[in-house]
Amino acid sequence: MANPVTNGAGGILSYFVRHHTIANLVLVLMIAAGVLAFPNMRAQFFPDVVVDDIRITVAWQGAGPEDVDTAIVQVMEPALRGVAGVTATSSTATEGSASFRMEFEPGTDIEKANEDVQLALDGLNNLPSDAEDPALRRGGWSDRVTDVVITGPVGVDQLGRFTDEFVRRLFDEGVTQTFVRGIAAPSTVVEIPSLALIEYDLSMGDIASRIAEEADADPAGDVSNATRVRTGIAKRSAEDIAAIVLRSNPDGSGLTIGDVAEVRVESTDRERAYFVGDDPAIQLRVNRSATGDAIGLQRTVEVVAAELQATLPEGVTIQLTNTLAEAITGRLNILLDNGLMGLGLVVLLLFLFLNARTAFWVAAGIPAAMFAAIALMYFAGITINMISLFALIITLGIVVANPIVVGEHVDFRVRKLGEHPTVAAERAAKRMFTPVFSATLTTIIAFFGLVAIGGRFGSLIADIPFTVIVVLAASLVECFLILPHHLSRSMLHSAKDHWYDLPSRVVNRGFDWFRDRVFRPFTAGVIWARYPVMAGVILILASQVALLVRGDVQWRFFNAPEQGTVTGNFAMLPAATRADTIEMMREMQRATEALGAQYAERYGTSPLNFVVAEIGGNAGRAIAGADQKDPDQLGSISIELIDADSRPYSSFQFVGELQE
Numbered sequence: 298m299a300n301p302v303t304n305g306a307g308g309i310l311s312y313f314v315r316h317h318t319i320a321n322l323v324l325v326l327m328i329a330a331g332v333l334a335f336p337n338m339r340a341q342f343f344p345d346v347v348v349d350d351i352r353i354t355v356a357w358q359g360a361g362p363e364d365v366d367t368a369i370v371q372v373m374e375p376a377l378r379g380v381a382g383v384t385a386t387s388s389t390a391t392e393g394s395a396s397f398r399m400e401f402e403p404g405t406d407i408e409k410a411n412e413d414v415q416l417a418l419d420g421l422n423n424l425p426s427d428a429e430d431p432a433l434r435r436g437g438w439s440d441r442v443t444d445v446v447i448t449g450p451v452g453v454d455q456l457g458r459f460t461d462e463f464v465r466r467l468f469d470e471g472v473t474q475t476f477v478r479g480i481a482a483p484s485t486v487v488e489i490p491s492l493a494l495i496e497y498d499l500s501m502g503d504i505a506s507r508i509a510e511e512a513d514a515d516p517a518g519d520v521s522n523a524t525r526v527r528t529g530i531a532k533r534s535a536e537d538i539a540a541i542v543l544r545s546n547p548d549g550s551g552l553t554i555g556d557v558a559e560v561r562v563e564s565t566d567r568e569r570a571y572f573v574g575d576d577p578a579i580q581l582r583v584n585r586s587a588t589g590d591a592i593g594l595q596r597t598v599e600v601v602a603a604e605l606q607a608t609l610p611e612g613v614t615i616q617l618t619n620t621l622a623e624a625i626t627g628r629l630n631i632l633l634d635n636g637l638m639g640l641g642l643v644v645l646l647l648f649l650f651l652n653a654r655t656a657f658w659v660a661a662g663i664p665a666a667m668f669a670a671i672a673l674m675y676f677a678g679i680t681i682n683m684i685s686l687f688a689l690i691i692t693l694g695i696v697v698a699n700p701i702v703v704g705e706h707v708d709f710r711v712r713k714l715g716e717h718p719t720v721a722a723e724r725a726a727k728r729m730f731t732p733v734f735s736a737t738l739t740t741i742i743a744f745f746g747l748v749a750i751g752g753r754f755g756s757l758i759a760d761i762p763f764t765v766i767v768v769l770a771a772s773l774v775e776c777f778l779i780l781p782h783h784l785s786r787s788m789l790h791s792a793k794d795h796w797y798d799l800p801s802r803v804v805n806r807g808f809d810w811f812r813d814r815v816f817r818p819f820t821a822g823v824i825w826a827r828y829p830v831m832a833g834v835i836l837i838l839a840s841q842v843a844l845l846v847r848g849d850v851q852w853r854f855f856n857a858p859e860q861g862t863v864t865g866n867f868a869m870l871p872a873a874t875r876a877d878t879i880e881m882m883r884e885m886q887r888a889t890e891a892l893g894a895q896y897a898e899r900y901g902t903s904p905l906n907f908v909v910a911e912i913g914g915n916a917g918r919a920i921a922g923a924d925q926k927d928p929d930q931l932g933s934i935s936i937e938l939i940d941a942d943s944r945p946y947s948s949f950q951f952v953g954e955l956q957e
Contacts, residue, residue, distance in 0.1 A: 310730065310777055310778070314719060314781045320782035324779050327666075327775070329668075330668065330671075331668020334676075335671050335675075338674070338679075339588075339593075339680040340592045340680065342683060343682055343683060343757065344756070344757060349400070350399055351401075351433060352397065352435075353377075353397040353431050353432065355369050355430075356393060357393060357394065357429070360428075361392060362391055363390075365390040365393070369390070370388045372421065374388055376417045377417060382402050382405040384400050385399075386398065407435060440584060440589075442622055443621060443622065445580070445583065445598065445616070446907070446909055447459055447460055447463065448571075448572075448576050448577065449610070449613030450612050451610065456579045460477055464477065467598065472594060474586060474589075476584070478582065479570055479571040479911075485561070487558050488559045489501065496557075497552065497556075503543070504543065504554060504557075507554070535561055535562050538554060539558075539560040540554075541553060569911070569912070569928065570913055571911050572882070573909055574886070578909060618906075618907050618909070618937050643660070643693060644656075644663075649801060651704060651801055653797045653798050654788070655708055656801070657787075658704065662779070662780060665775045666692075666696045666768055666771040666774075667696075669767075669771035670689070670768040673767040673771070674763070674767065679760050679764065684761060685760040688765050688768075692772075699776045700776050702729055702732075702733055704780065706728065707784045710725055718784070718788030725784075733776065740769060746762075862937050863935075863948055863952050865933060865955070866915040866917070866919060866923075867920070867933065868932075869930040871930070874929065878930055878932050882910045886908065889905065889936060889955065896951070900945060903939075910932070911934070912931070913929065914933070917933075917935075
C-alpha cells in the first residue's frame with residue numbers, strides 16, 4: 298500500500314525540484330528575514346526571568362521585633378498564603394515594622410493578584426490598633442546595566458549638581474531608570490505649624506497636592522504626602538515653592554504656601570557616603586527595563602559621560618564600573634567564535650566526505666536554517682543571550698544531518714543507478730521524506746519536553762527548546778524544498794570527476810579501507826564475544842553509577858564563574874561611632890592598595906581597575922543582621938579587577954590574600 302504521507306508530500310516536493318525559481322526564492326526569503334531581524338534583537342546576559350511579586354509593609358512605631366512578629370507577621374502570613382497563585386512568601390520582623398514578599402506563578406495576572414491580596418488584608422481585623430494600614434507595592438523588574446561613579450577633589454554639593462546634570466542628560470537620551478546613591482539633591486522643606494492648618498482650614502494633603510500639581514511639569518520631581526519635597530533635577534528654589542498659590546482670598550489676594558509655612562533648603566545629609574581614595578564620590582546605577590537593550594543603553598551612557606566629562610573641572614572624573622554590557626559582549630563573542638569555529642569544522646568535514654558541489658549545497662543549508670530561526674526568534678520575542686546562543690550552537694551539528702542524508706542519496710542514484718539528476722533528486726526527496734521527518738519529529742518532541750518545566754528555571758531555559766525546534770523546522774524546509782532543486786542542477790555537471798573533488802576521493806578511499814579492514818573485523822569480533830562485551834559494558838556502567846552514589850561527581854547548578862568584581866562588607870560593634878567606621882573603611886582601602894602593589898611587583902600589572910569604599914551600608918549581598926544595625930556602623934569596599942584574560946590568577950586567589 299502506498300504511503301499517504303509520502304504521496305501527499307510528493308507533489309509539493311516534485312514541484313519544488315522542477316521549478317526554476319521558487320526554491321531560490323524561499324532560500325532568499327529565509328536568509329533575508331534573519332538578516333533583517335538580527336540587528337533589531339536585544340542582546341543580554343540571560344533571558345528576562347520576570348518574577349511578579351507583591352511587597353507589603355506594615356509600620357508599628359515603638360514595637361520590638363518580637364512583638365511585630367507575634368502581632369503582625371503571624372497574623373498576616375496565613376491570610377497571604379491563601380491567595381491564589383502564590384508560590385512563595387517571605388516575611389521580616391524588625392524594629393517598628395514588618396515586611397512581606399509574595400511571589401506568584403509565571404503568567405499570573407498581577408493586577409488581579411493585587412486585588413486578591415488587598416481583599417485578604419481587608420478581612421483582617423485583629424491587627425494592632427496603633428499599627429498603620431498595610432501598604433502594597435508591586436515589584437518592578439529591572440536589570441543593572443552599569444554603575445557610574447562621579448568623584449573628584451570638590452565638595453559633595455558640587456558633585457551632587459554634576460550628578461543631577463548627568464541624570465538630566467541621560468533622561469533626555471531615553472535612559473529613564475537611574476538611581477543615585479551616596480547623596481541626594483538638596484531638599485526643600487515645607488514646614489507647616491499645626492495652628493496655621495487650623496487657622497486657614499487646610500490639610501497636609503491639600504498643600505502636598507498643590508505642590509504636586511506644580512511639580513508634574515517636571516518628571517524628575519519627587520513629591521510625597523509628608524512635609525519634605527525633594528526637587529531632584531528640577532532645581533526649584535524655595536522662593537518658587539513659597540510663591541505657589543493655594544487659593545484666592547475674599548479680597549482678591551492669593552494665599553500662598555509662604556503665608557502658612559516656612560520654606561527652606563536643607564543641606565545634604567550624607568548618611569550613605571562613597572569614597573574613591575580620599576575624594577568623596579557619588580554612585581549612580583543605570584538599570585534597564587524588561588524591554589531594554591543592555592548594550593545599547595551602555596553605549597548611550599558612555600556617550601553622555603564623555604560629553605559631560607569635557608565640561609567638568611580638572612580632577613573630577615566620571616567612571617563606568619561594573620559594566621554588565623561588557624561582560625555580555627565578551628561572553629557572546631566567545632560563543633559566536635566557538636559557533637563559527639564549529640561551523641568551519643562542519644563545513645570542512647562536509648568537503649572531505651562529500652563531493653564539492655554536494656557539500657556546498659548541504660553547507661548552504663546551515664545559514665539558511667539559522668537565519669530563518671533567528672527571524673522566528675525575533676517575532677517570538679526571544680533575545681540574543683547565553684541560552685539562545687548555546688541552543689543555536691547545539692543545532693549546528695544537527696541541521697547538517699538531514700541534508701547529508703538527502704544529498705548522499707541523490708549522489709548515489711545519479712552515480713550508481715545512472716538516473717537523470719532531476720529524477721534522482723525528486724525520488725531521493727520522496728524516499729527520504731518519511732525517515733528524515735520522523736527522526737526530526739522525535740528530536741523536536743524530546744526538546745519540547747523542556748517546555749513543561751515551570752518556575753524560574755523553566756523560564757530561564759525556555760529559549761533552548763524553542764530555538765532548537767525552530768532551527769529543526771527551518772532545516773526541514775531547506776532539506777526538502779530547497780536542497781533537492783539545487784542538487785538536481787549541480788549533478789548535471791558531476792558526470793565526471795573534477796580536480797576539486799580530490800580531497801573527498803582520497804578521504805573516501807581511506808574510509809572504505811578502514812571500514813573493510815578494521816571496523817568490519819572489529820564488529821565481527823564484538824558479535825562473536827557478545828557475552829563478555831555485554832558484561833564489560835555493564836561493569837563500566839556500574840562504575841559510573843558508583844561515582845554518583847559515593848558523591849565523587851558533585852551536583853552544582855552553575856559552576857562559579859571567574860569574577861570581575863569583588864566586594865568586602867563589614868559591620869562594627871554596637872558601641873562604634875561613624876568615625877570608627879570611617880577608620881575601618883580607610884584600613885580596608887589601605888589593605889587593598891597594598892595588596893594591589895604587591896601583585897604589581899609579582900605579576901607586572903596591578904589587578905585594581907577601580908576601587909570604591911562606602912560607609913552607611915553594605916555592597917552587594919549584605920552581612921547577615923545588617924538590617925538591624927545602625928547605618929553608621931556598616932561599610933564596604935567594592936573592587937573592580939582588570940579583565941580575567943589579563944591576569945594569571947583568579948579573583949578567588951586575590952580575595953583570599955586580601956582577607957589575610
